[in-house]
Amino acid sequence: MDGLRFVVDDKTGAYLRDVSGFDAQAVLAPNVIPAAEFTAPSDHAVAPLVTLDGARCRVFFRGEEQFRGLIQETPGEGPDGTVTARVVGDLQCLWSWYGRQVPTAPIVNQYQDYRTYSGPSETVFKNALRENFTRLGVPWTVAPDLGRGSQVQTQFRMHPLADKLIPLLDADNLTVVLTYIDDENGRQTGVVVDVREPDTVPGVLTLETGIPDSYTYTRQAPTMTRVVVGGRGEGVEREFIEVIHQAREAEWGMIREGFVDGRNTEEGADLTVDAYEALADGAARVGLNTTLVETARFVYGKTYQVGDLVSVDVAPVQTVQRISVAITETADEGVTVTPRIGELDETEDTDARLWRAVARLSRGIRDQGRR
Incomplete structure (x- = not known):
């Protein structure tokens, strides 16, 4: 079947109906x-289930x-109207569950300033999840660690897990994958969290291939070429180190410091x-x-998956970016798959600038409020 199909379960994961x-x-x-929705007549048998x-x-x-x-939301109208079931993926749990200073201790014993994680x-990602899954008592586990990605460090003090962890994975093009465990009756019994490295779609997408549609682009100079880190200690006892990105300074002919x-x-x-x-930031x-436009050589689920990399050459930009997908289905137009690359362009979209500024501010406020 080519279109979207939805299977509705109750809160225990038991099957109710598919539509x-x-x-x-x-x-x-x-x-x-991830998010999805479908709209059904209000007198359809699925309406009371959602x-x-x-x-x-x-x-x-x-x-x-x-x-x-x-099913997060079900707006509707009546008496002879419709109901819409809006679904949010379980990945949202990583924004709803928090990393504690001492995940193995009760709330009255959160005596550490921070829980620090270091490594690839x-x-x-997996160590932070593992400790907090155990604390929560949820049937979520993590797949074996393969040590992929660059060396990083992050700290938790009652922060949403995703706030700290997702940017680390994004920087390494690692995509979170949730795999579900079902019993013999099809009832969900667990979730396994892993990451996958992206595949690269063969070839280069150009206007001549007919795959890219209209596009916008922007280019931004580096905001930092060398950085000082102030470590532990106070006053004259404080430790400082400096790292200089010499290749970047030579390429751009400038110095921009950060702290x-x-x-x-x-x-x-x-x-x-x-x-x-x-x-890196x-x-x-x-x-x-x-x-992008789906063609015989560019088909979601066959030649690429969400998070895979694609090379695009549309003057004056040559870049490699991850792929996202929007799927729509209507009675009049059937199924339409719209692949996309890139993020909302902050230079062109006022709402995008506002949303991103609020997100950054919110993370900063959360950090301040936890000290």
């Missing part, structure tokens, strides 16, 4: 909470399960980890937003 053929849509992007407390949904496309999650980004406050790092910790993270950016 298809309705107006529906889904949005799938790497390390972003409004049950804790009702869940499994979302399928082209015969393959895409994600599962809670996959290792940091990172690393006073909360553990004694003896490698402060260069913080420096290299800051330099301050790198030059080439941004491209484009809507």
Whole structure:
């Protein structure tokens, strides 16, 4: 079956009903909470099921399960109207569950300033999840650690797990994958969390291939070429290190300094980890937003998956970026798959600038409020 199909379960994961053929849509992007919805007549048998407390949904496309999650919202109209079931994927749990200073201790014994995790980004991600899954008592586990990704360090003090961990994975193009464990009756009994490295779609997409549609682009100079990290200690006793990205300074012919406050790092910790993270954030950016067109050589689920990399050459931009997908289905137009690369262009979209500023501010406020 080519279209979207939805399987509705109760809060325990027991099967209730599956539906298809309705107006529906889904949005799938790497390390972003997936979302989908379908609209049914209010007198359809599925209507009372989607409004049950804790009702869940499994979302399928082209015969393959895409994600599962809670039916978060069910707006409707009556008496002879419609009801819409809006599903948010279980990845949202990583924003709803928090990393504690001492995950193994009760709330009255959170005596450490921070819980610090260091190592490859996959290792940091899985260790933080493992400790807090155990604390929560949820049937979630992590797959064996393969140590993929760059060396990173992060700290938790009642922060949402995703706030600290997802940016580390994004920097290494690692995509979170949730695999579900079902019993012999099809009832969900557990979730396994892993990451996957992206595949690269063969070839280069150009206007001549007919795959890219209209596009916007932007180019930004580096905001940082060298960084000082201030470590533990006070006054004259404080430790400082400096890391200089000499190749970047030579390429751009300029110096831009930055500072990172690393006073909360553990004694003896490698402060260069913080420096290299800051330099990565301050790198030059080439941004491209484009809507792609599905063709026989570019088909979701066959030649690429969400989070895979694609090379695009549309003058004057040559870049490699991850792929997202939007799926819509209507009675009039059938199924439409719209692949996309790039993020919202902050230079062109006022709302995007506002949303990103609020997100950064919110993370900063959360950090301040936990000290």
